Amino acid sequence: MSSSNKPLLNFLSGITFVILWASASSATKIGLHSVQPLVLSIPRFILASTLMLGIAHLFMKQSVPTTKTAWKKIAIYGFFNVGLYLGLYVVAMKEVSAGLGSLFIAINPVLIMLISSIWFRQPLKLATVLSFALCMVGMLIAAYPLLDGSHASVLGLCLLLLCNISYSVGAIYFSKQNWEGMHILTINGWQTLFGCLFLLPFAIYFYHPELNNFDLSFLGSVVWLAVPASIIASLLWMSLLRDNPTKASAWLFLCPIAGFTIASIIMKEPLTWYTLAGVILVIVGLYIVQQMKTPTNAKVGKS
Template structure:
């Protein structure tokens, strides 16, 4: 009788724990765009990126190799990590921070939430997976949502067409990186080792671009810069990703649904911290993106059954 009473309590506790972790993940992931906007007031985009990646990568490798005593990557794994770092760090986050110069923080978080749809569509092209009607409708709804959310921002100079284009290209790069990562055999290489080295290697690939574009008069490493960079490195690159991996391990499909909260948190954080406007178009855009994501993820759930 006691065991029967304890079991539901433990089950409820685990459920509440997952909900709490999901909410924290959504908040941290959505905060990246606003943190980036704050940092851009003090430094060039690639300066922020390089510092962020080096801090996050060094911390992860310190934990992985010195504290947890995990092994180093082997021959083929170095190539895999380098390709993953090129797609996931150099191109995705490099372009993302560049786009944040030209779009609002809220719009940046809204675009990030569309990644699952791009992953489904790119998988269809790359891996010859079948594209069904729901996936096409999902993409159209998400793009429509981004358009609605961007429309008033374009008029008020909170976004530019080139910024939106760079943002979408960065989402495609992230999706390519995700698919590439999932298709590789990692031979039980620890996730902190993979993330740590791909972050460092991605920063190395990005460094020549920093050298070519660096202008000393545009960089002031003040308190805002360091707060922004450390938040992006520790709270987002390490904290949010580890929470995301935990959610994925429990249930990949249910984990994806936490992305629904990202646009909501993203616009609220941007409104409260950097005073970006909230309009009816914002609400409409979020609704369209969430609806598109729901259709895409529910379609995936049906297939996996």
Template sequence: MYIKQLQYILAGLVFAVLWSSASIATKWGLQVSQPFVLAITRFCLAGGIMIFISHIMLKHRLPHGNEWKQLFAYGILNIGVYLGLYVLAMQHVSAGLGSLFPATSPVFVSVISALVYKQRITAKILFSLSLCLIGIVVAAYPLLMKSYASPIGLFLLLLSMLSYSLGSIYFAKKNWQKLNILTINGWQTILGGLLLVPFMLFYYDRSLNTYNITFWSAVSWLAFVVSIGAVQIWLYLIRQDAVKASFWLFLCPISGFFIAWLLANEPIDAYTGLGVMLVIAGLALVLKRK
């Protein structure tokens, strides 16, 4: 009993650190490569490995019929648009802010779900959304003043979170006919990445890309540790208890700002603390409601 509880807690802590580390790994990769080159290399590597494990090693069936359309639509929202905008935004914002936005996803999902399903948006949902948005502004304020962030970067992050939230709703709404989760994750990663290929080819500048140890370290971390490792840990957590699992998102902005401070010397001050607390408060309201 105690061993299982310890295993669950350890898994939650590791998930929060790995998930929030994506922003600093992205910043490192962008030092030596263009955004879409970094993103597509990551998606091809992670998606290819997941598809190989799912179909070759575990012998899971291939998608068929309408499942391909669903995978493509989900991949566009969850990979192509969301992570495409995210990697662009990371050129203009700090790693800490990059880890703060994804933690707000349950709040955005609640608001968009109410709009999609034509439900009444309660005062509690609006209040939680307001807390999150105010928290982001407060945390971003000193970073804007010190050129660690820009308005266009924050705007791109906001658009990316809207796409991610729409993708989450789309995934929950569709019938996947017991298609294995590793199969879904692998194919949506590949198909979503294909959306970015024309943009990569159009903007590609060989002089801006250096395929050195920094590039491959960032790609490997994003592919293996985040896209595969952190996601699989998340699946383990939600299988135990979906509601309890969501509370591990509380640690993501905290660990994200700490990692950015430790590895990238990004500033942490009273604004950072207050902003993170407001975001966590808004997230807590939504998760408590659920």
């Protein structure tokens, strides 16, 4: 491809990434209208891990991990990044709107910076504390009018915060490990499968047949979450990072806006001045933390 077409390709890749990444919360809400939270998650993880491992091992001829150390690292990463993070996330989405789900996920870079400073006993920079405070205030403002209706609950907001903390811990853990040349698809495929196995006992224990309707909404949600919103969005993000990490980070600012817009169009969720004020504060918080040197190479995206 000629260099003259590269800016257009990057622009289209960025827009597509934002739409796919931001659509995950609405797709989750659609699926939750048909089935229980973990019943939605298990098929999604099985499909996503099967596709990633099939591509990695059958088509790309990547080696299967052979050492106990490698399997241990993958299992720990899968526990935090899929089992705990996405397990709590899908349960939380029963309690909050799709727009709030997108907004909470957007603060991951801020949490990663904050937790990394605490974890490695580094001095907390004023910019880190300020960005975190702005994001927290922004989310509370956006959530405030929704607490009176059926679009948010205190339990849901707490679960979203906990799941994002789990993601941040997993991202820091991932960035600090020596993966010995293991391909990213191999890591993501196996860690997604491990995360699924961690959740399976809970899905079986809490399963109630009468609460699940395996209709087209369920099927569409599973396929969308596993392929476009996970695999394709992650590949686009990695492509943008390889081309220009600084420009790639700018696309993150559009994700909260896209999340609320998609939720308003598809889920008919309300948009208010509180929403606008909350999103602006979160974007400002993200901007502050993006100007700092990020201490990890963690990638944004869902498994």
